[in-house]
Amino acid sequence: MSKLTDFLAGEKILVADGATGTQLLKAGLKAGVAPESWNLANPEAIRALHRGYIEAGANVVLTNTFGGSRFRLGRHGLEGQVKEINEAAARLAREVAGEAVFVFGDIGPSGELLKPLGKLPYEEAVAGFAEQAEGLLAGGVDAILIETMSDINEAKAAVEGVRKVNAEIPILVTFSFDTHGRTMMGAKPDKVAKEIWALGVTAMGANCGRTLTETLTAIEQMRAAVPEAVLMAKPNAGLPHATVGDTVYDVTPEIMAEYAHKFAEQKVKIFGGCCGSAPEHIRAIAEALK
Numbered sequence: 128m129s130k131l132t133d134f135l136a137g138e139k140i141l142v143a144d145g146a147t148g149t150q151l152l153k154a155g156l157k158a159g160v161a162p163e164s165w166n167l168a169n170p171e172a173i174r175a176l177h178r179g180y181i182e183a184g185a186n187v188v189l190t191n192t193f194g195g196s197r198f199r200l201g202r203h204g205l206e207g208q209v210k211e212i213n214e215a216a217a218r219l220a221r222e223v224a225g226e227a228v229f230v231f232g233d234i235g236p237s238g239e240l241l242k243p244l245g246k247l248p249y250e251e252a253v254a255g256f257a258e259q260a261e262g263l264l265a266g267g268v269d270a271i272l273i274e275t276m277s278d279i280n281e282a283k284a285a286v287e288g289v290r291k292v293n294a295e296i297p298i299l300v301t302f303s304f305d306t307h308g309r310t311m312m313g314a315k316p317d318k319v320a321k322e323i324w325a326l327g328v329t330a331m332g333a334n335c336g337r338t339l340t341e342t343l344t345a346i347e348q349m350r351a352a353v354p355e356a357v358l359m360a361k362p363n364a365g366l367p368h369a370t371v372g373d374t375v376y377d378v379t380p381e382i383m384a385e386y387a388h389k390f391a392e393q394k395v396k397i398f399g400g401c402c403g404s405a406p407e408h409i410r411a412i413a414e415a416l417k
């Protein structure tokens with residue numbers, strides 16, 4: 128058993144970090160620039176991001192690699208630097224996390240539709256995710272988190288890709304149920320739970336989404352579908368509201384802390400925030416779950 132699976136077998140809930148993207152925009156990342164490019168170009172901003180969450184009480188930080196696959200980096204002409212960028216991200220997170228905090232290598236969706244709905248062949252998706260995982264593992268992550276998924280088939284391709292590189296590393300998979308209780312691709316929480324848990328993943332759950340209530344409902348349905356599952360949730364701090372020159376999310380740290388208890392009732396073992404959640408939210412969650 129790895130240190131993580133050991134931990135997940137215990138009673139304690141791990142506190143995960145908050146948003147990466149929205150925080151980097153606050154730190155000066157220009158819209159349209161790949162956030163992952165900062166792993167090489169602005170490493171101090173990435174260290175500061177991780178430090179902020181760890182100081183707030185996070186036991187888990189995610190690498191800044193949501194769009195770190197060749198599919199997404201290719202949109203910025205960075206497809207030749209997949210390994211370099213992912214390895215750098217993992218090293219930065221590890222450097223700040225030390226051994227006391229878990230580092231999850233983050234893999235987001237390809238942004239493409241897989242065949243037959245779209246053009247991306249399944250095998251190509253597997254190869255792309257494997258390439259990203261190789262960089263993350265070289266940089267020393269404790270686990271791989273495949274997140275904000277919509278398509279069950281794509282999530283399977285990602286799991287397969289990671290396992291091609293390392294069959295032992297713990298894999299966690301979370302979906303975004305942001306479309307009337309389903310994923311954008313129409314997958315319902317109970318179906319997702321059954322199919323993903325059958326892959327033998329370490330944990331699964333929901334992240335991003337629209338509101339805390341909707342994400343909680345998705346988690347309740349996953350729990351009902353697979354009672355023995357290890358679940359994880361990383362909901363958004365509500366919905367973004369554009370105000371003059373800034374984007375504000377409507378969920379306060381206090382509300383997030385209140386919901387941390389509701390997610391804990393569903394025996395969620397890892398809980399953090401997604402878009403719009405800052406270190407203040409993570410501090411409130413850590414306090415609430417003490």
Ligand SMILES: [Zn+2]
Binds near residue numbers: 334335336363401402
């Ligand atoms: Zn999000």
